[in-house]
Ligand SMILES: Nc1ncnc2c1ncn2[C@@H]1O[C@H](COP(=O)(O)OP(=O)(O)OP(=O)(O)O)[C@@H](O)[C@H]1O
């Protein structure tokens with residue numbers, strides 16, 4: 001069974017904008033897939049549907065065979081827990097330290113009172129520390145996030161996402177705020193995590209060179225529709241034109 005399956009997904013915003021049209025694809029566990037396409041193609045809309053922030057207006061999304069729309073109670077929490085997200089702007093608590101930010105990922109599963117009081121178990125603390133170590137920030141445990149570089153912040157965000165042990169990690173423009181070298185290091189980290197833990201990585205990026213270098217599969221969106229679905233080596237000039245139009249194919253993406 002595919003880990004994720006989209007069947008004819010469409011999204012029309014209340015404004016009337018059709019952001020996604022008949023999007024269908026399925027994804028096997030452990031794949032690194034990048035969604036590419038020009039600005040306004042519907043990439044973020046797709047990610048927002050996958051992390052539950054938006055509902056689709058047509059079609060359906062299945063996670064491990066469970067339709068998003070019909071999942072309730074424990075099944076719904078299992079779907080939500082299985083899918084983690086990291087963002088371009090990190091979405092961390094800037095005034096808290098790194099360890100606290102990673103521990104915050106455990107709050108939704110805790111009793112409201114212990115959560116509100118910030119009473120984490122020894123096991124949770126050890127796990128959060130190990131994850132900071134894993135992303136290369138073992139020495140920044142007590143550092144305030146505000147004092148970190150962009151690349152370090154994205155590492156904390158990755159550790160926070162991993163704290164929920166996701167099977168699928170959505171990365172919406174994860175390196176857009178970073179310099180090219182740091183961006184590459186972050187993608188290397190994501191690829192290592194994919195290899196070690198079999199976590200599926202679903203990334204969306206304007207950086208075609210990095211998307212090509214790190215992905216096993218590319219999904220090209222144009223005007224909300226899938227116009228390319230294949231391995232990076234199959235993205236030839238004709239496919240590039242379908243995704244980005246004439247200008248994009250000439251290298252201005
Ligand atoms: N909340 C919203 N309400 C109405 N229209 C929206 C909303 N969010 C996005 N759109 C529209 O949907 C279309 C797709 O937007 P989306 O943000 O998904 O594109 P994108 O591919 O992520 O673009 P970018 O590369 O610039 O981030 C655009 O026409 C956009 O204006």
Ligand SMILES: [Mg+2]
Pocket residue numbers: 043044045
């Ligand atoms: Mg976007």
